[in-house]
Amino acid sequence: xxxxxxxxxxxxxxxxxxxxxxxxxxxxxxxxxxxxxxxxxxxxxxxxxxxxxxxxxxxxxxxxxxxxxxxxxxxxxxxxxxxxxxxxxxxxxxxxxxxxxxxxxxxxxxxxxxxxxxxxxxxxxxxxxxxxxxxxxxxxxxxxxxxx
Numbered sequence: 127x128x129x130x131x132x133x134x135x136x137x138x139x140x141x142x143x144x145x146x147x148x149x150x151x152x153x154x155x156x157x158x159x160x161x162x163x164x165x166x167x168x169x170x171x172x173x174x175x176x177x178x179x180x181x182x183x184x185x186x187x188x189x190x191x192x193x194x195x196x197x198x199x200x201x202x203x204x205x206x207x208x209x210x211x212x213x214x215x216x217x218x219x220x221x222x223x224x225x226x227x228x229x230x231x232x233x234x235x236x237x238x239x240x241x242x243x244x245x246x247x248x249x250x251x252x253x254x255x256x257x258x259x260x261x262x263x264x265x266x267x268x269x270x271x272x273x274x
């Protein structure tokens with residue numbers, strides 16, 4: 127059986143708004159929410175840059191950092207491939223979460239495709255960031271004002 131991450135999350139999105147900003151910066155194109163195969167509720171936001179690069183960010187706040195970490199581990203196990211694992215540190219270099227680069231089988235208009243993703247926790251917060259490349263994901267994570 128092929129492993130698929132986020133099929134229900136990305137496949138059953140309720141779009142609640144489309145927003146635009148200036149043409150020279152990334153802007154939100156879709157916002158919504160979904161429920162994964164385990165019944166976990168997520169918020170979703172899709173951003174688009176002027177060059178057409180897109181990022182889909184899926185987010186949930188779990189009851190505790192341990193619950194967020196457990197969910198991260200479960201999602202990593204479903205990935206097609208784990209590429210890299212590291213710690214997330216705050217400004218004082220204290221470890222506040224985990225960051226894992228993976229390849230997932232994501233549903234797209236054309237069917238399924240292998241897609242780079244970053245799964246990360248920050249305390250009880252859990253995020254999945256999907257884009258065309260790990261370089262694009264890193265640019266988004268490091269952009270001033272990005273929500274990570």
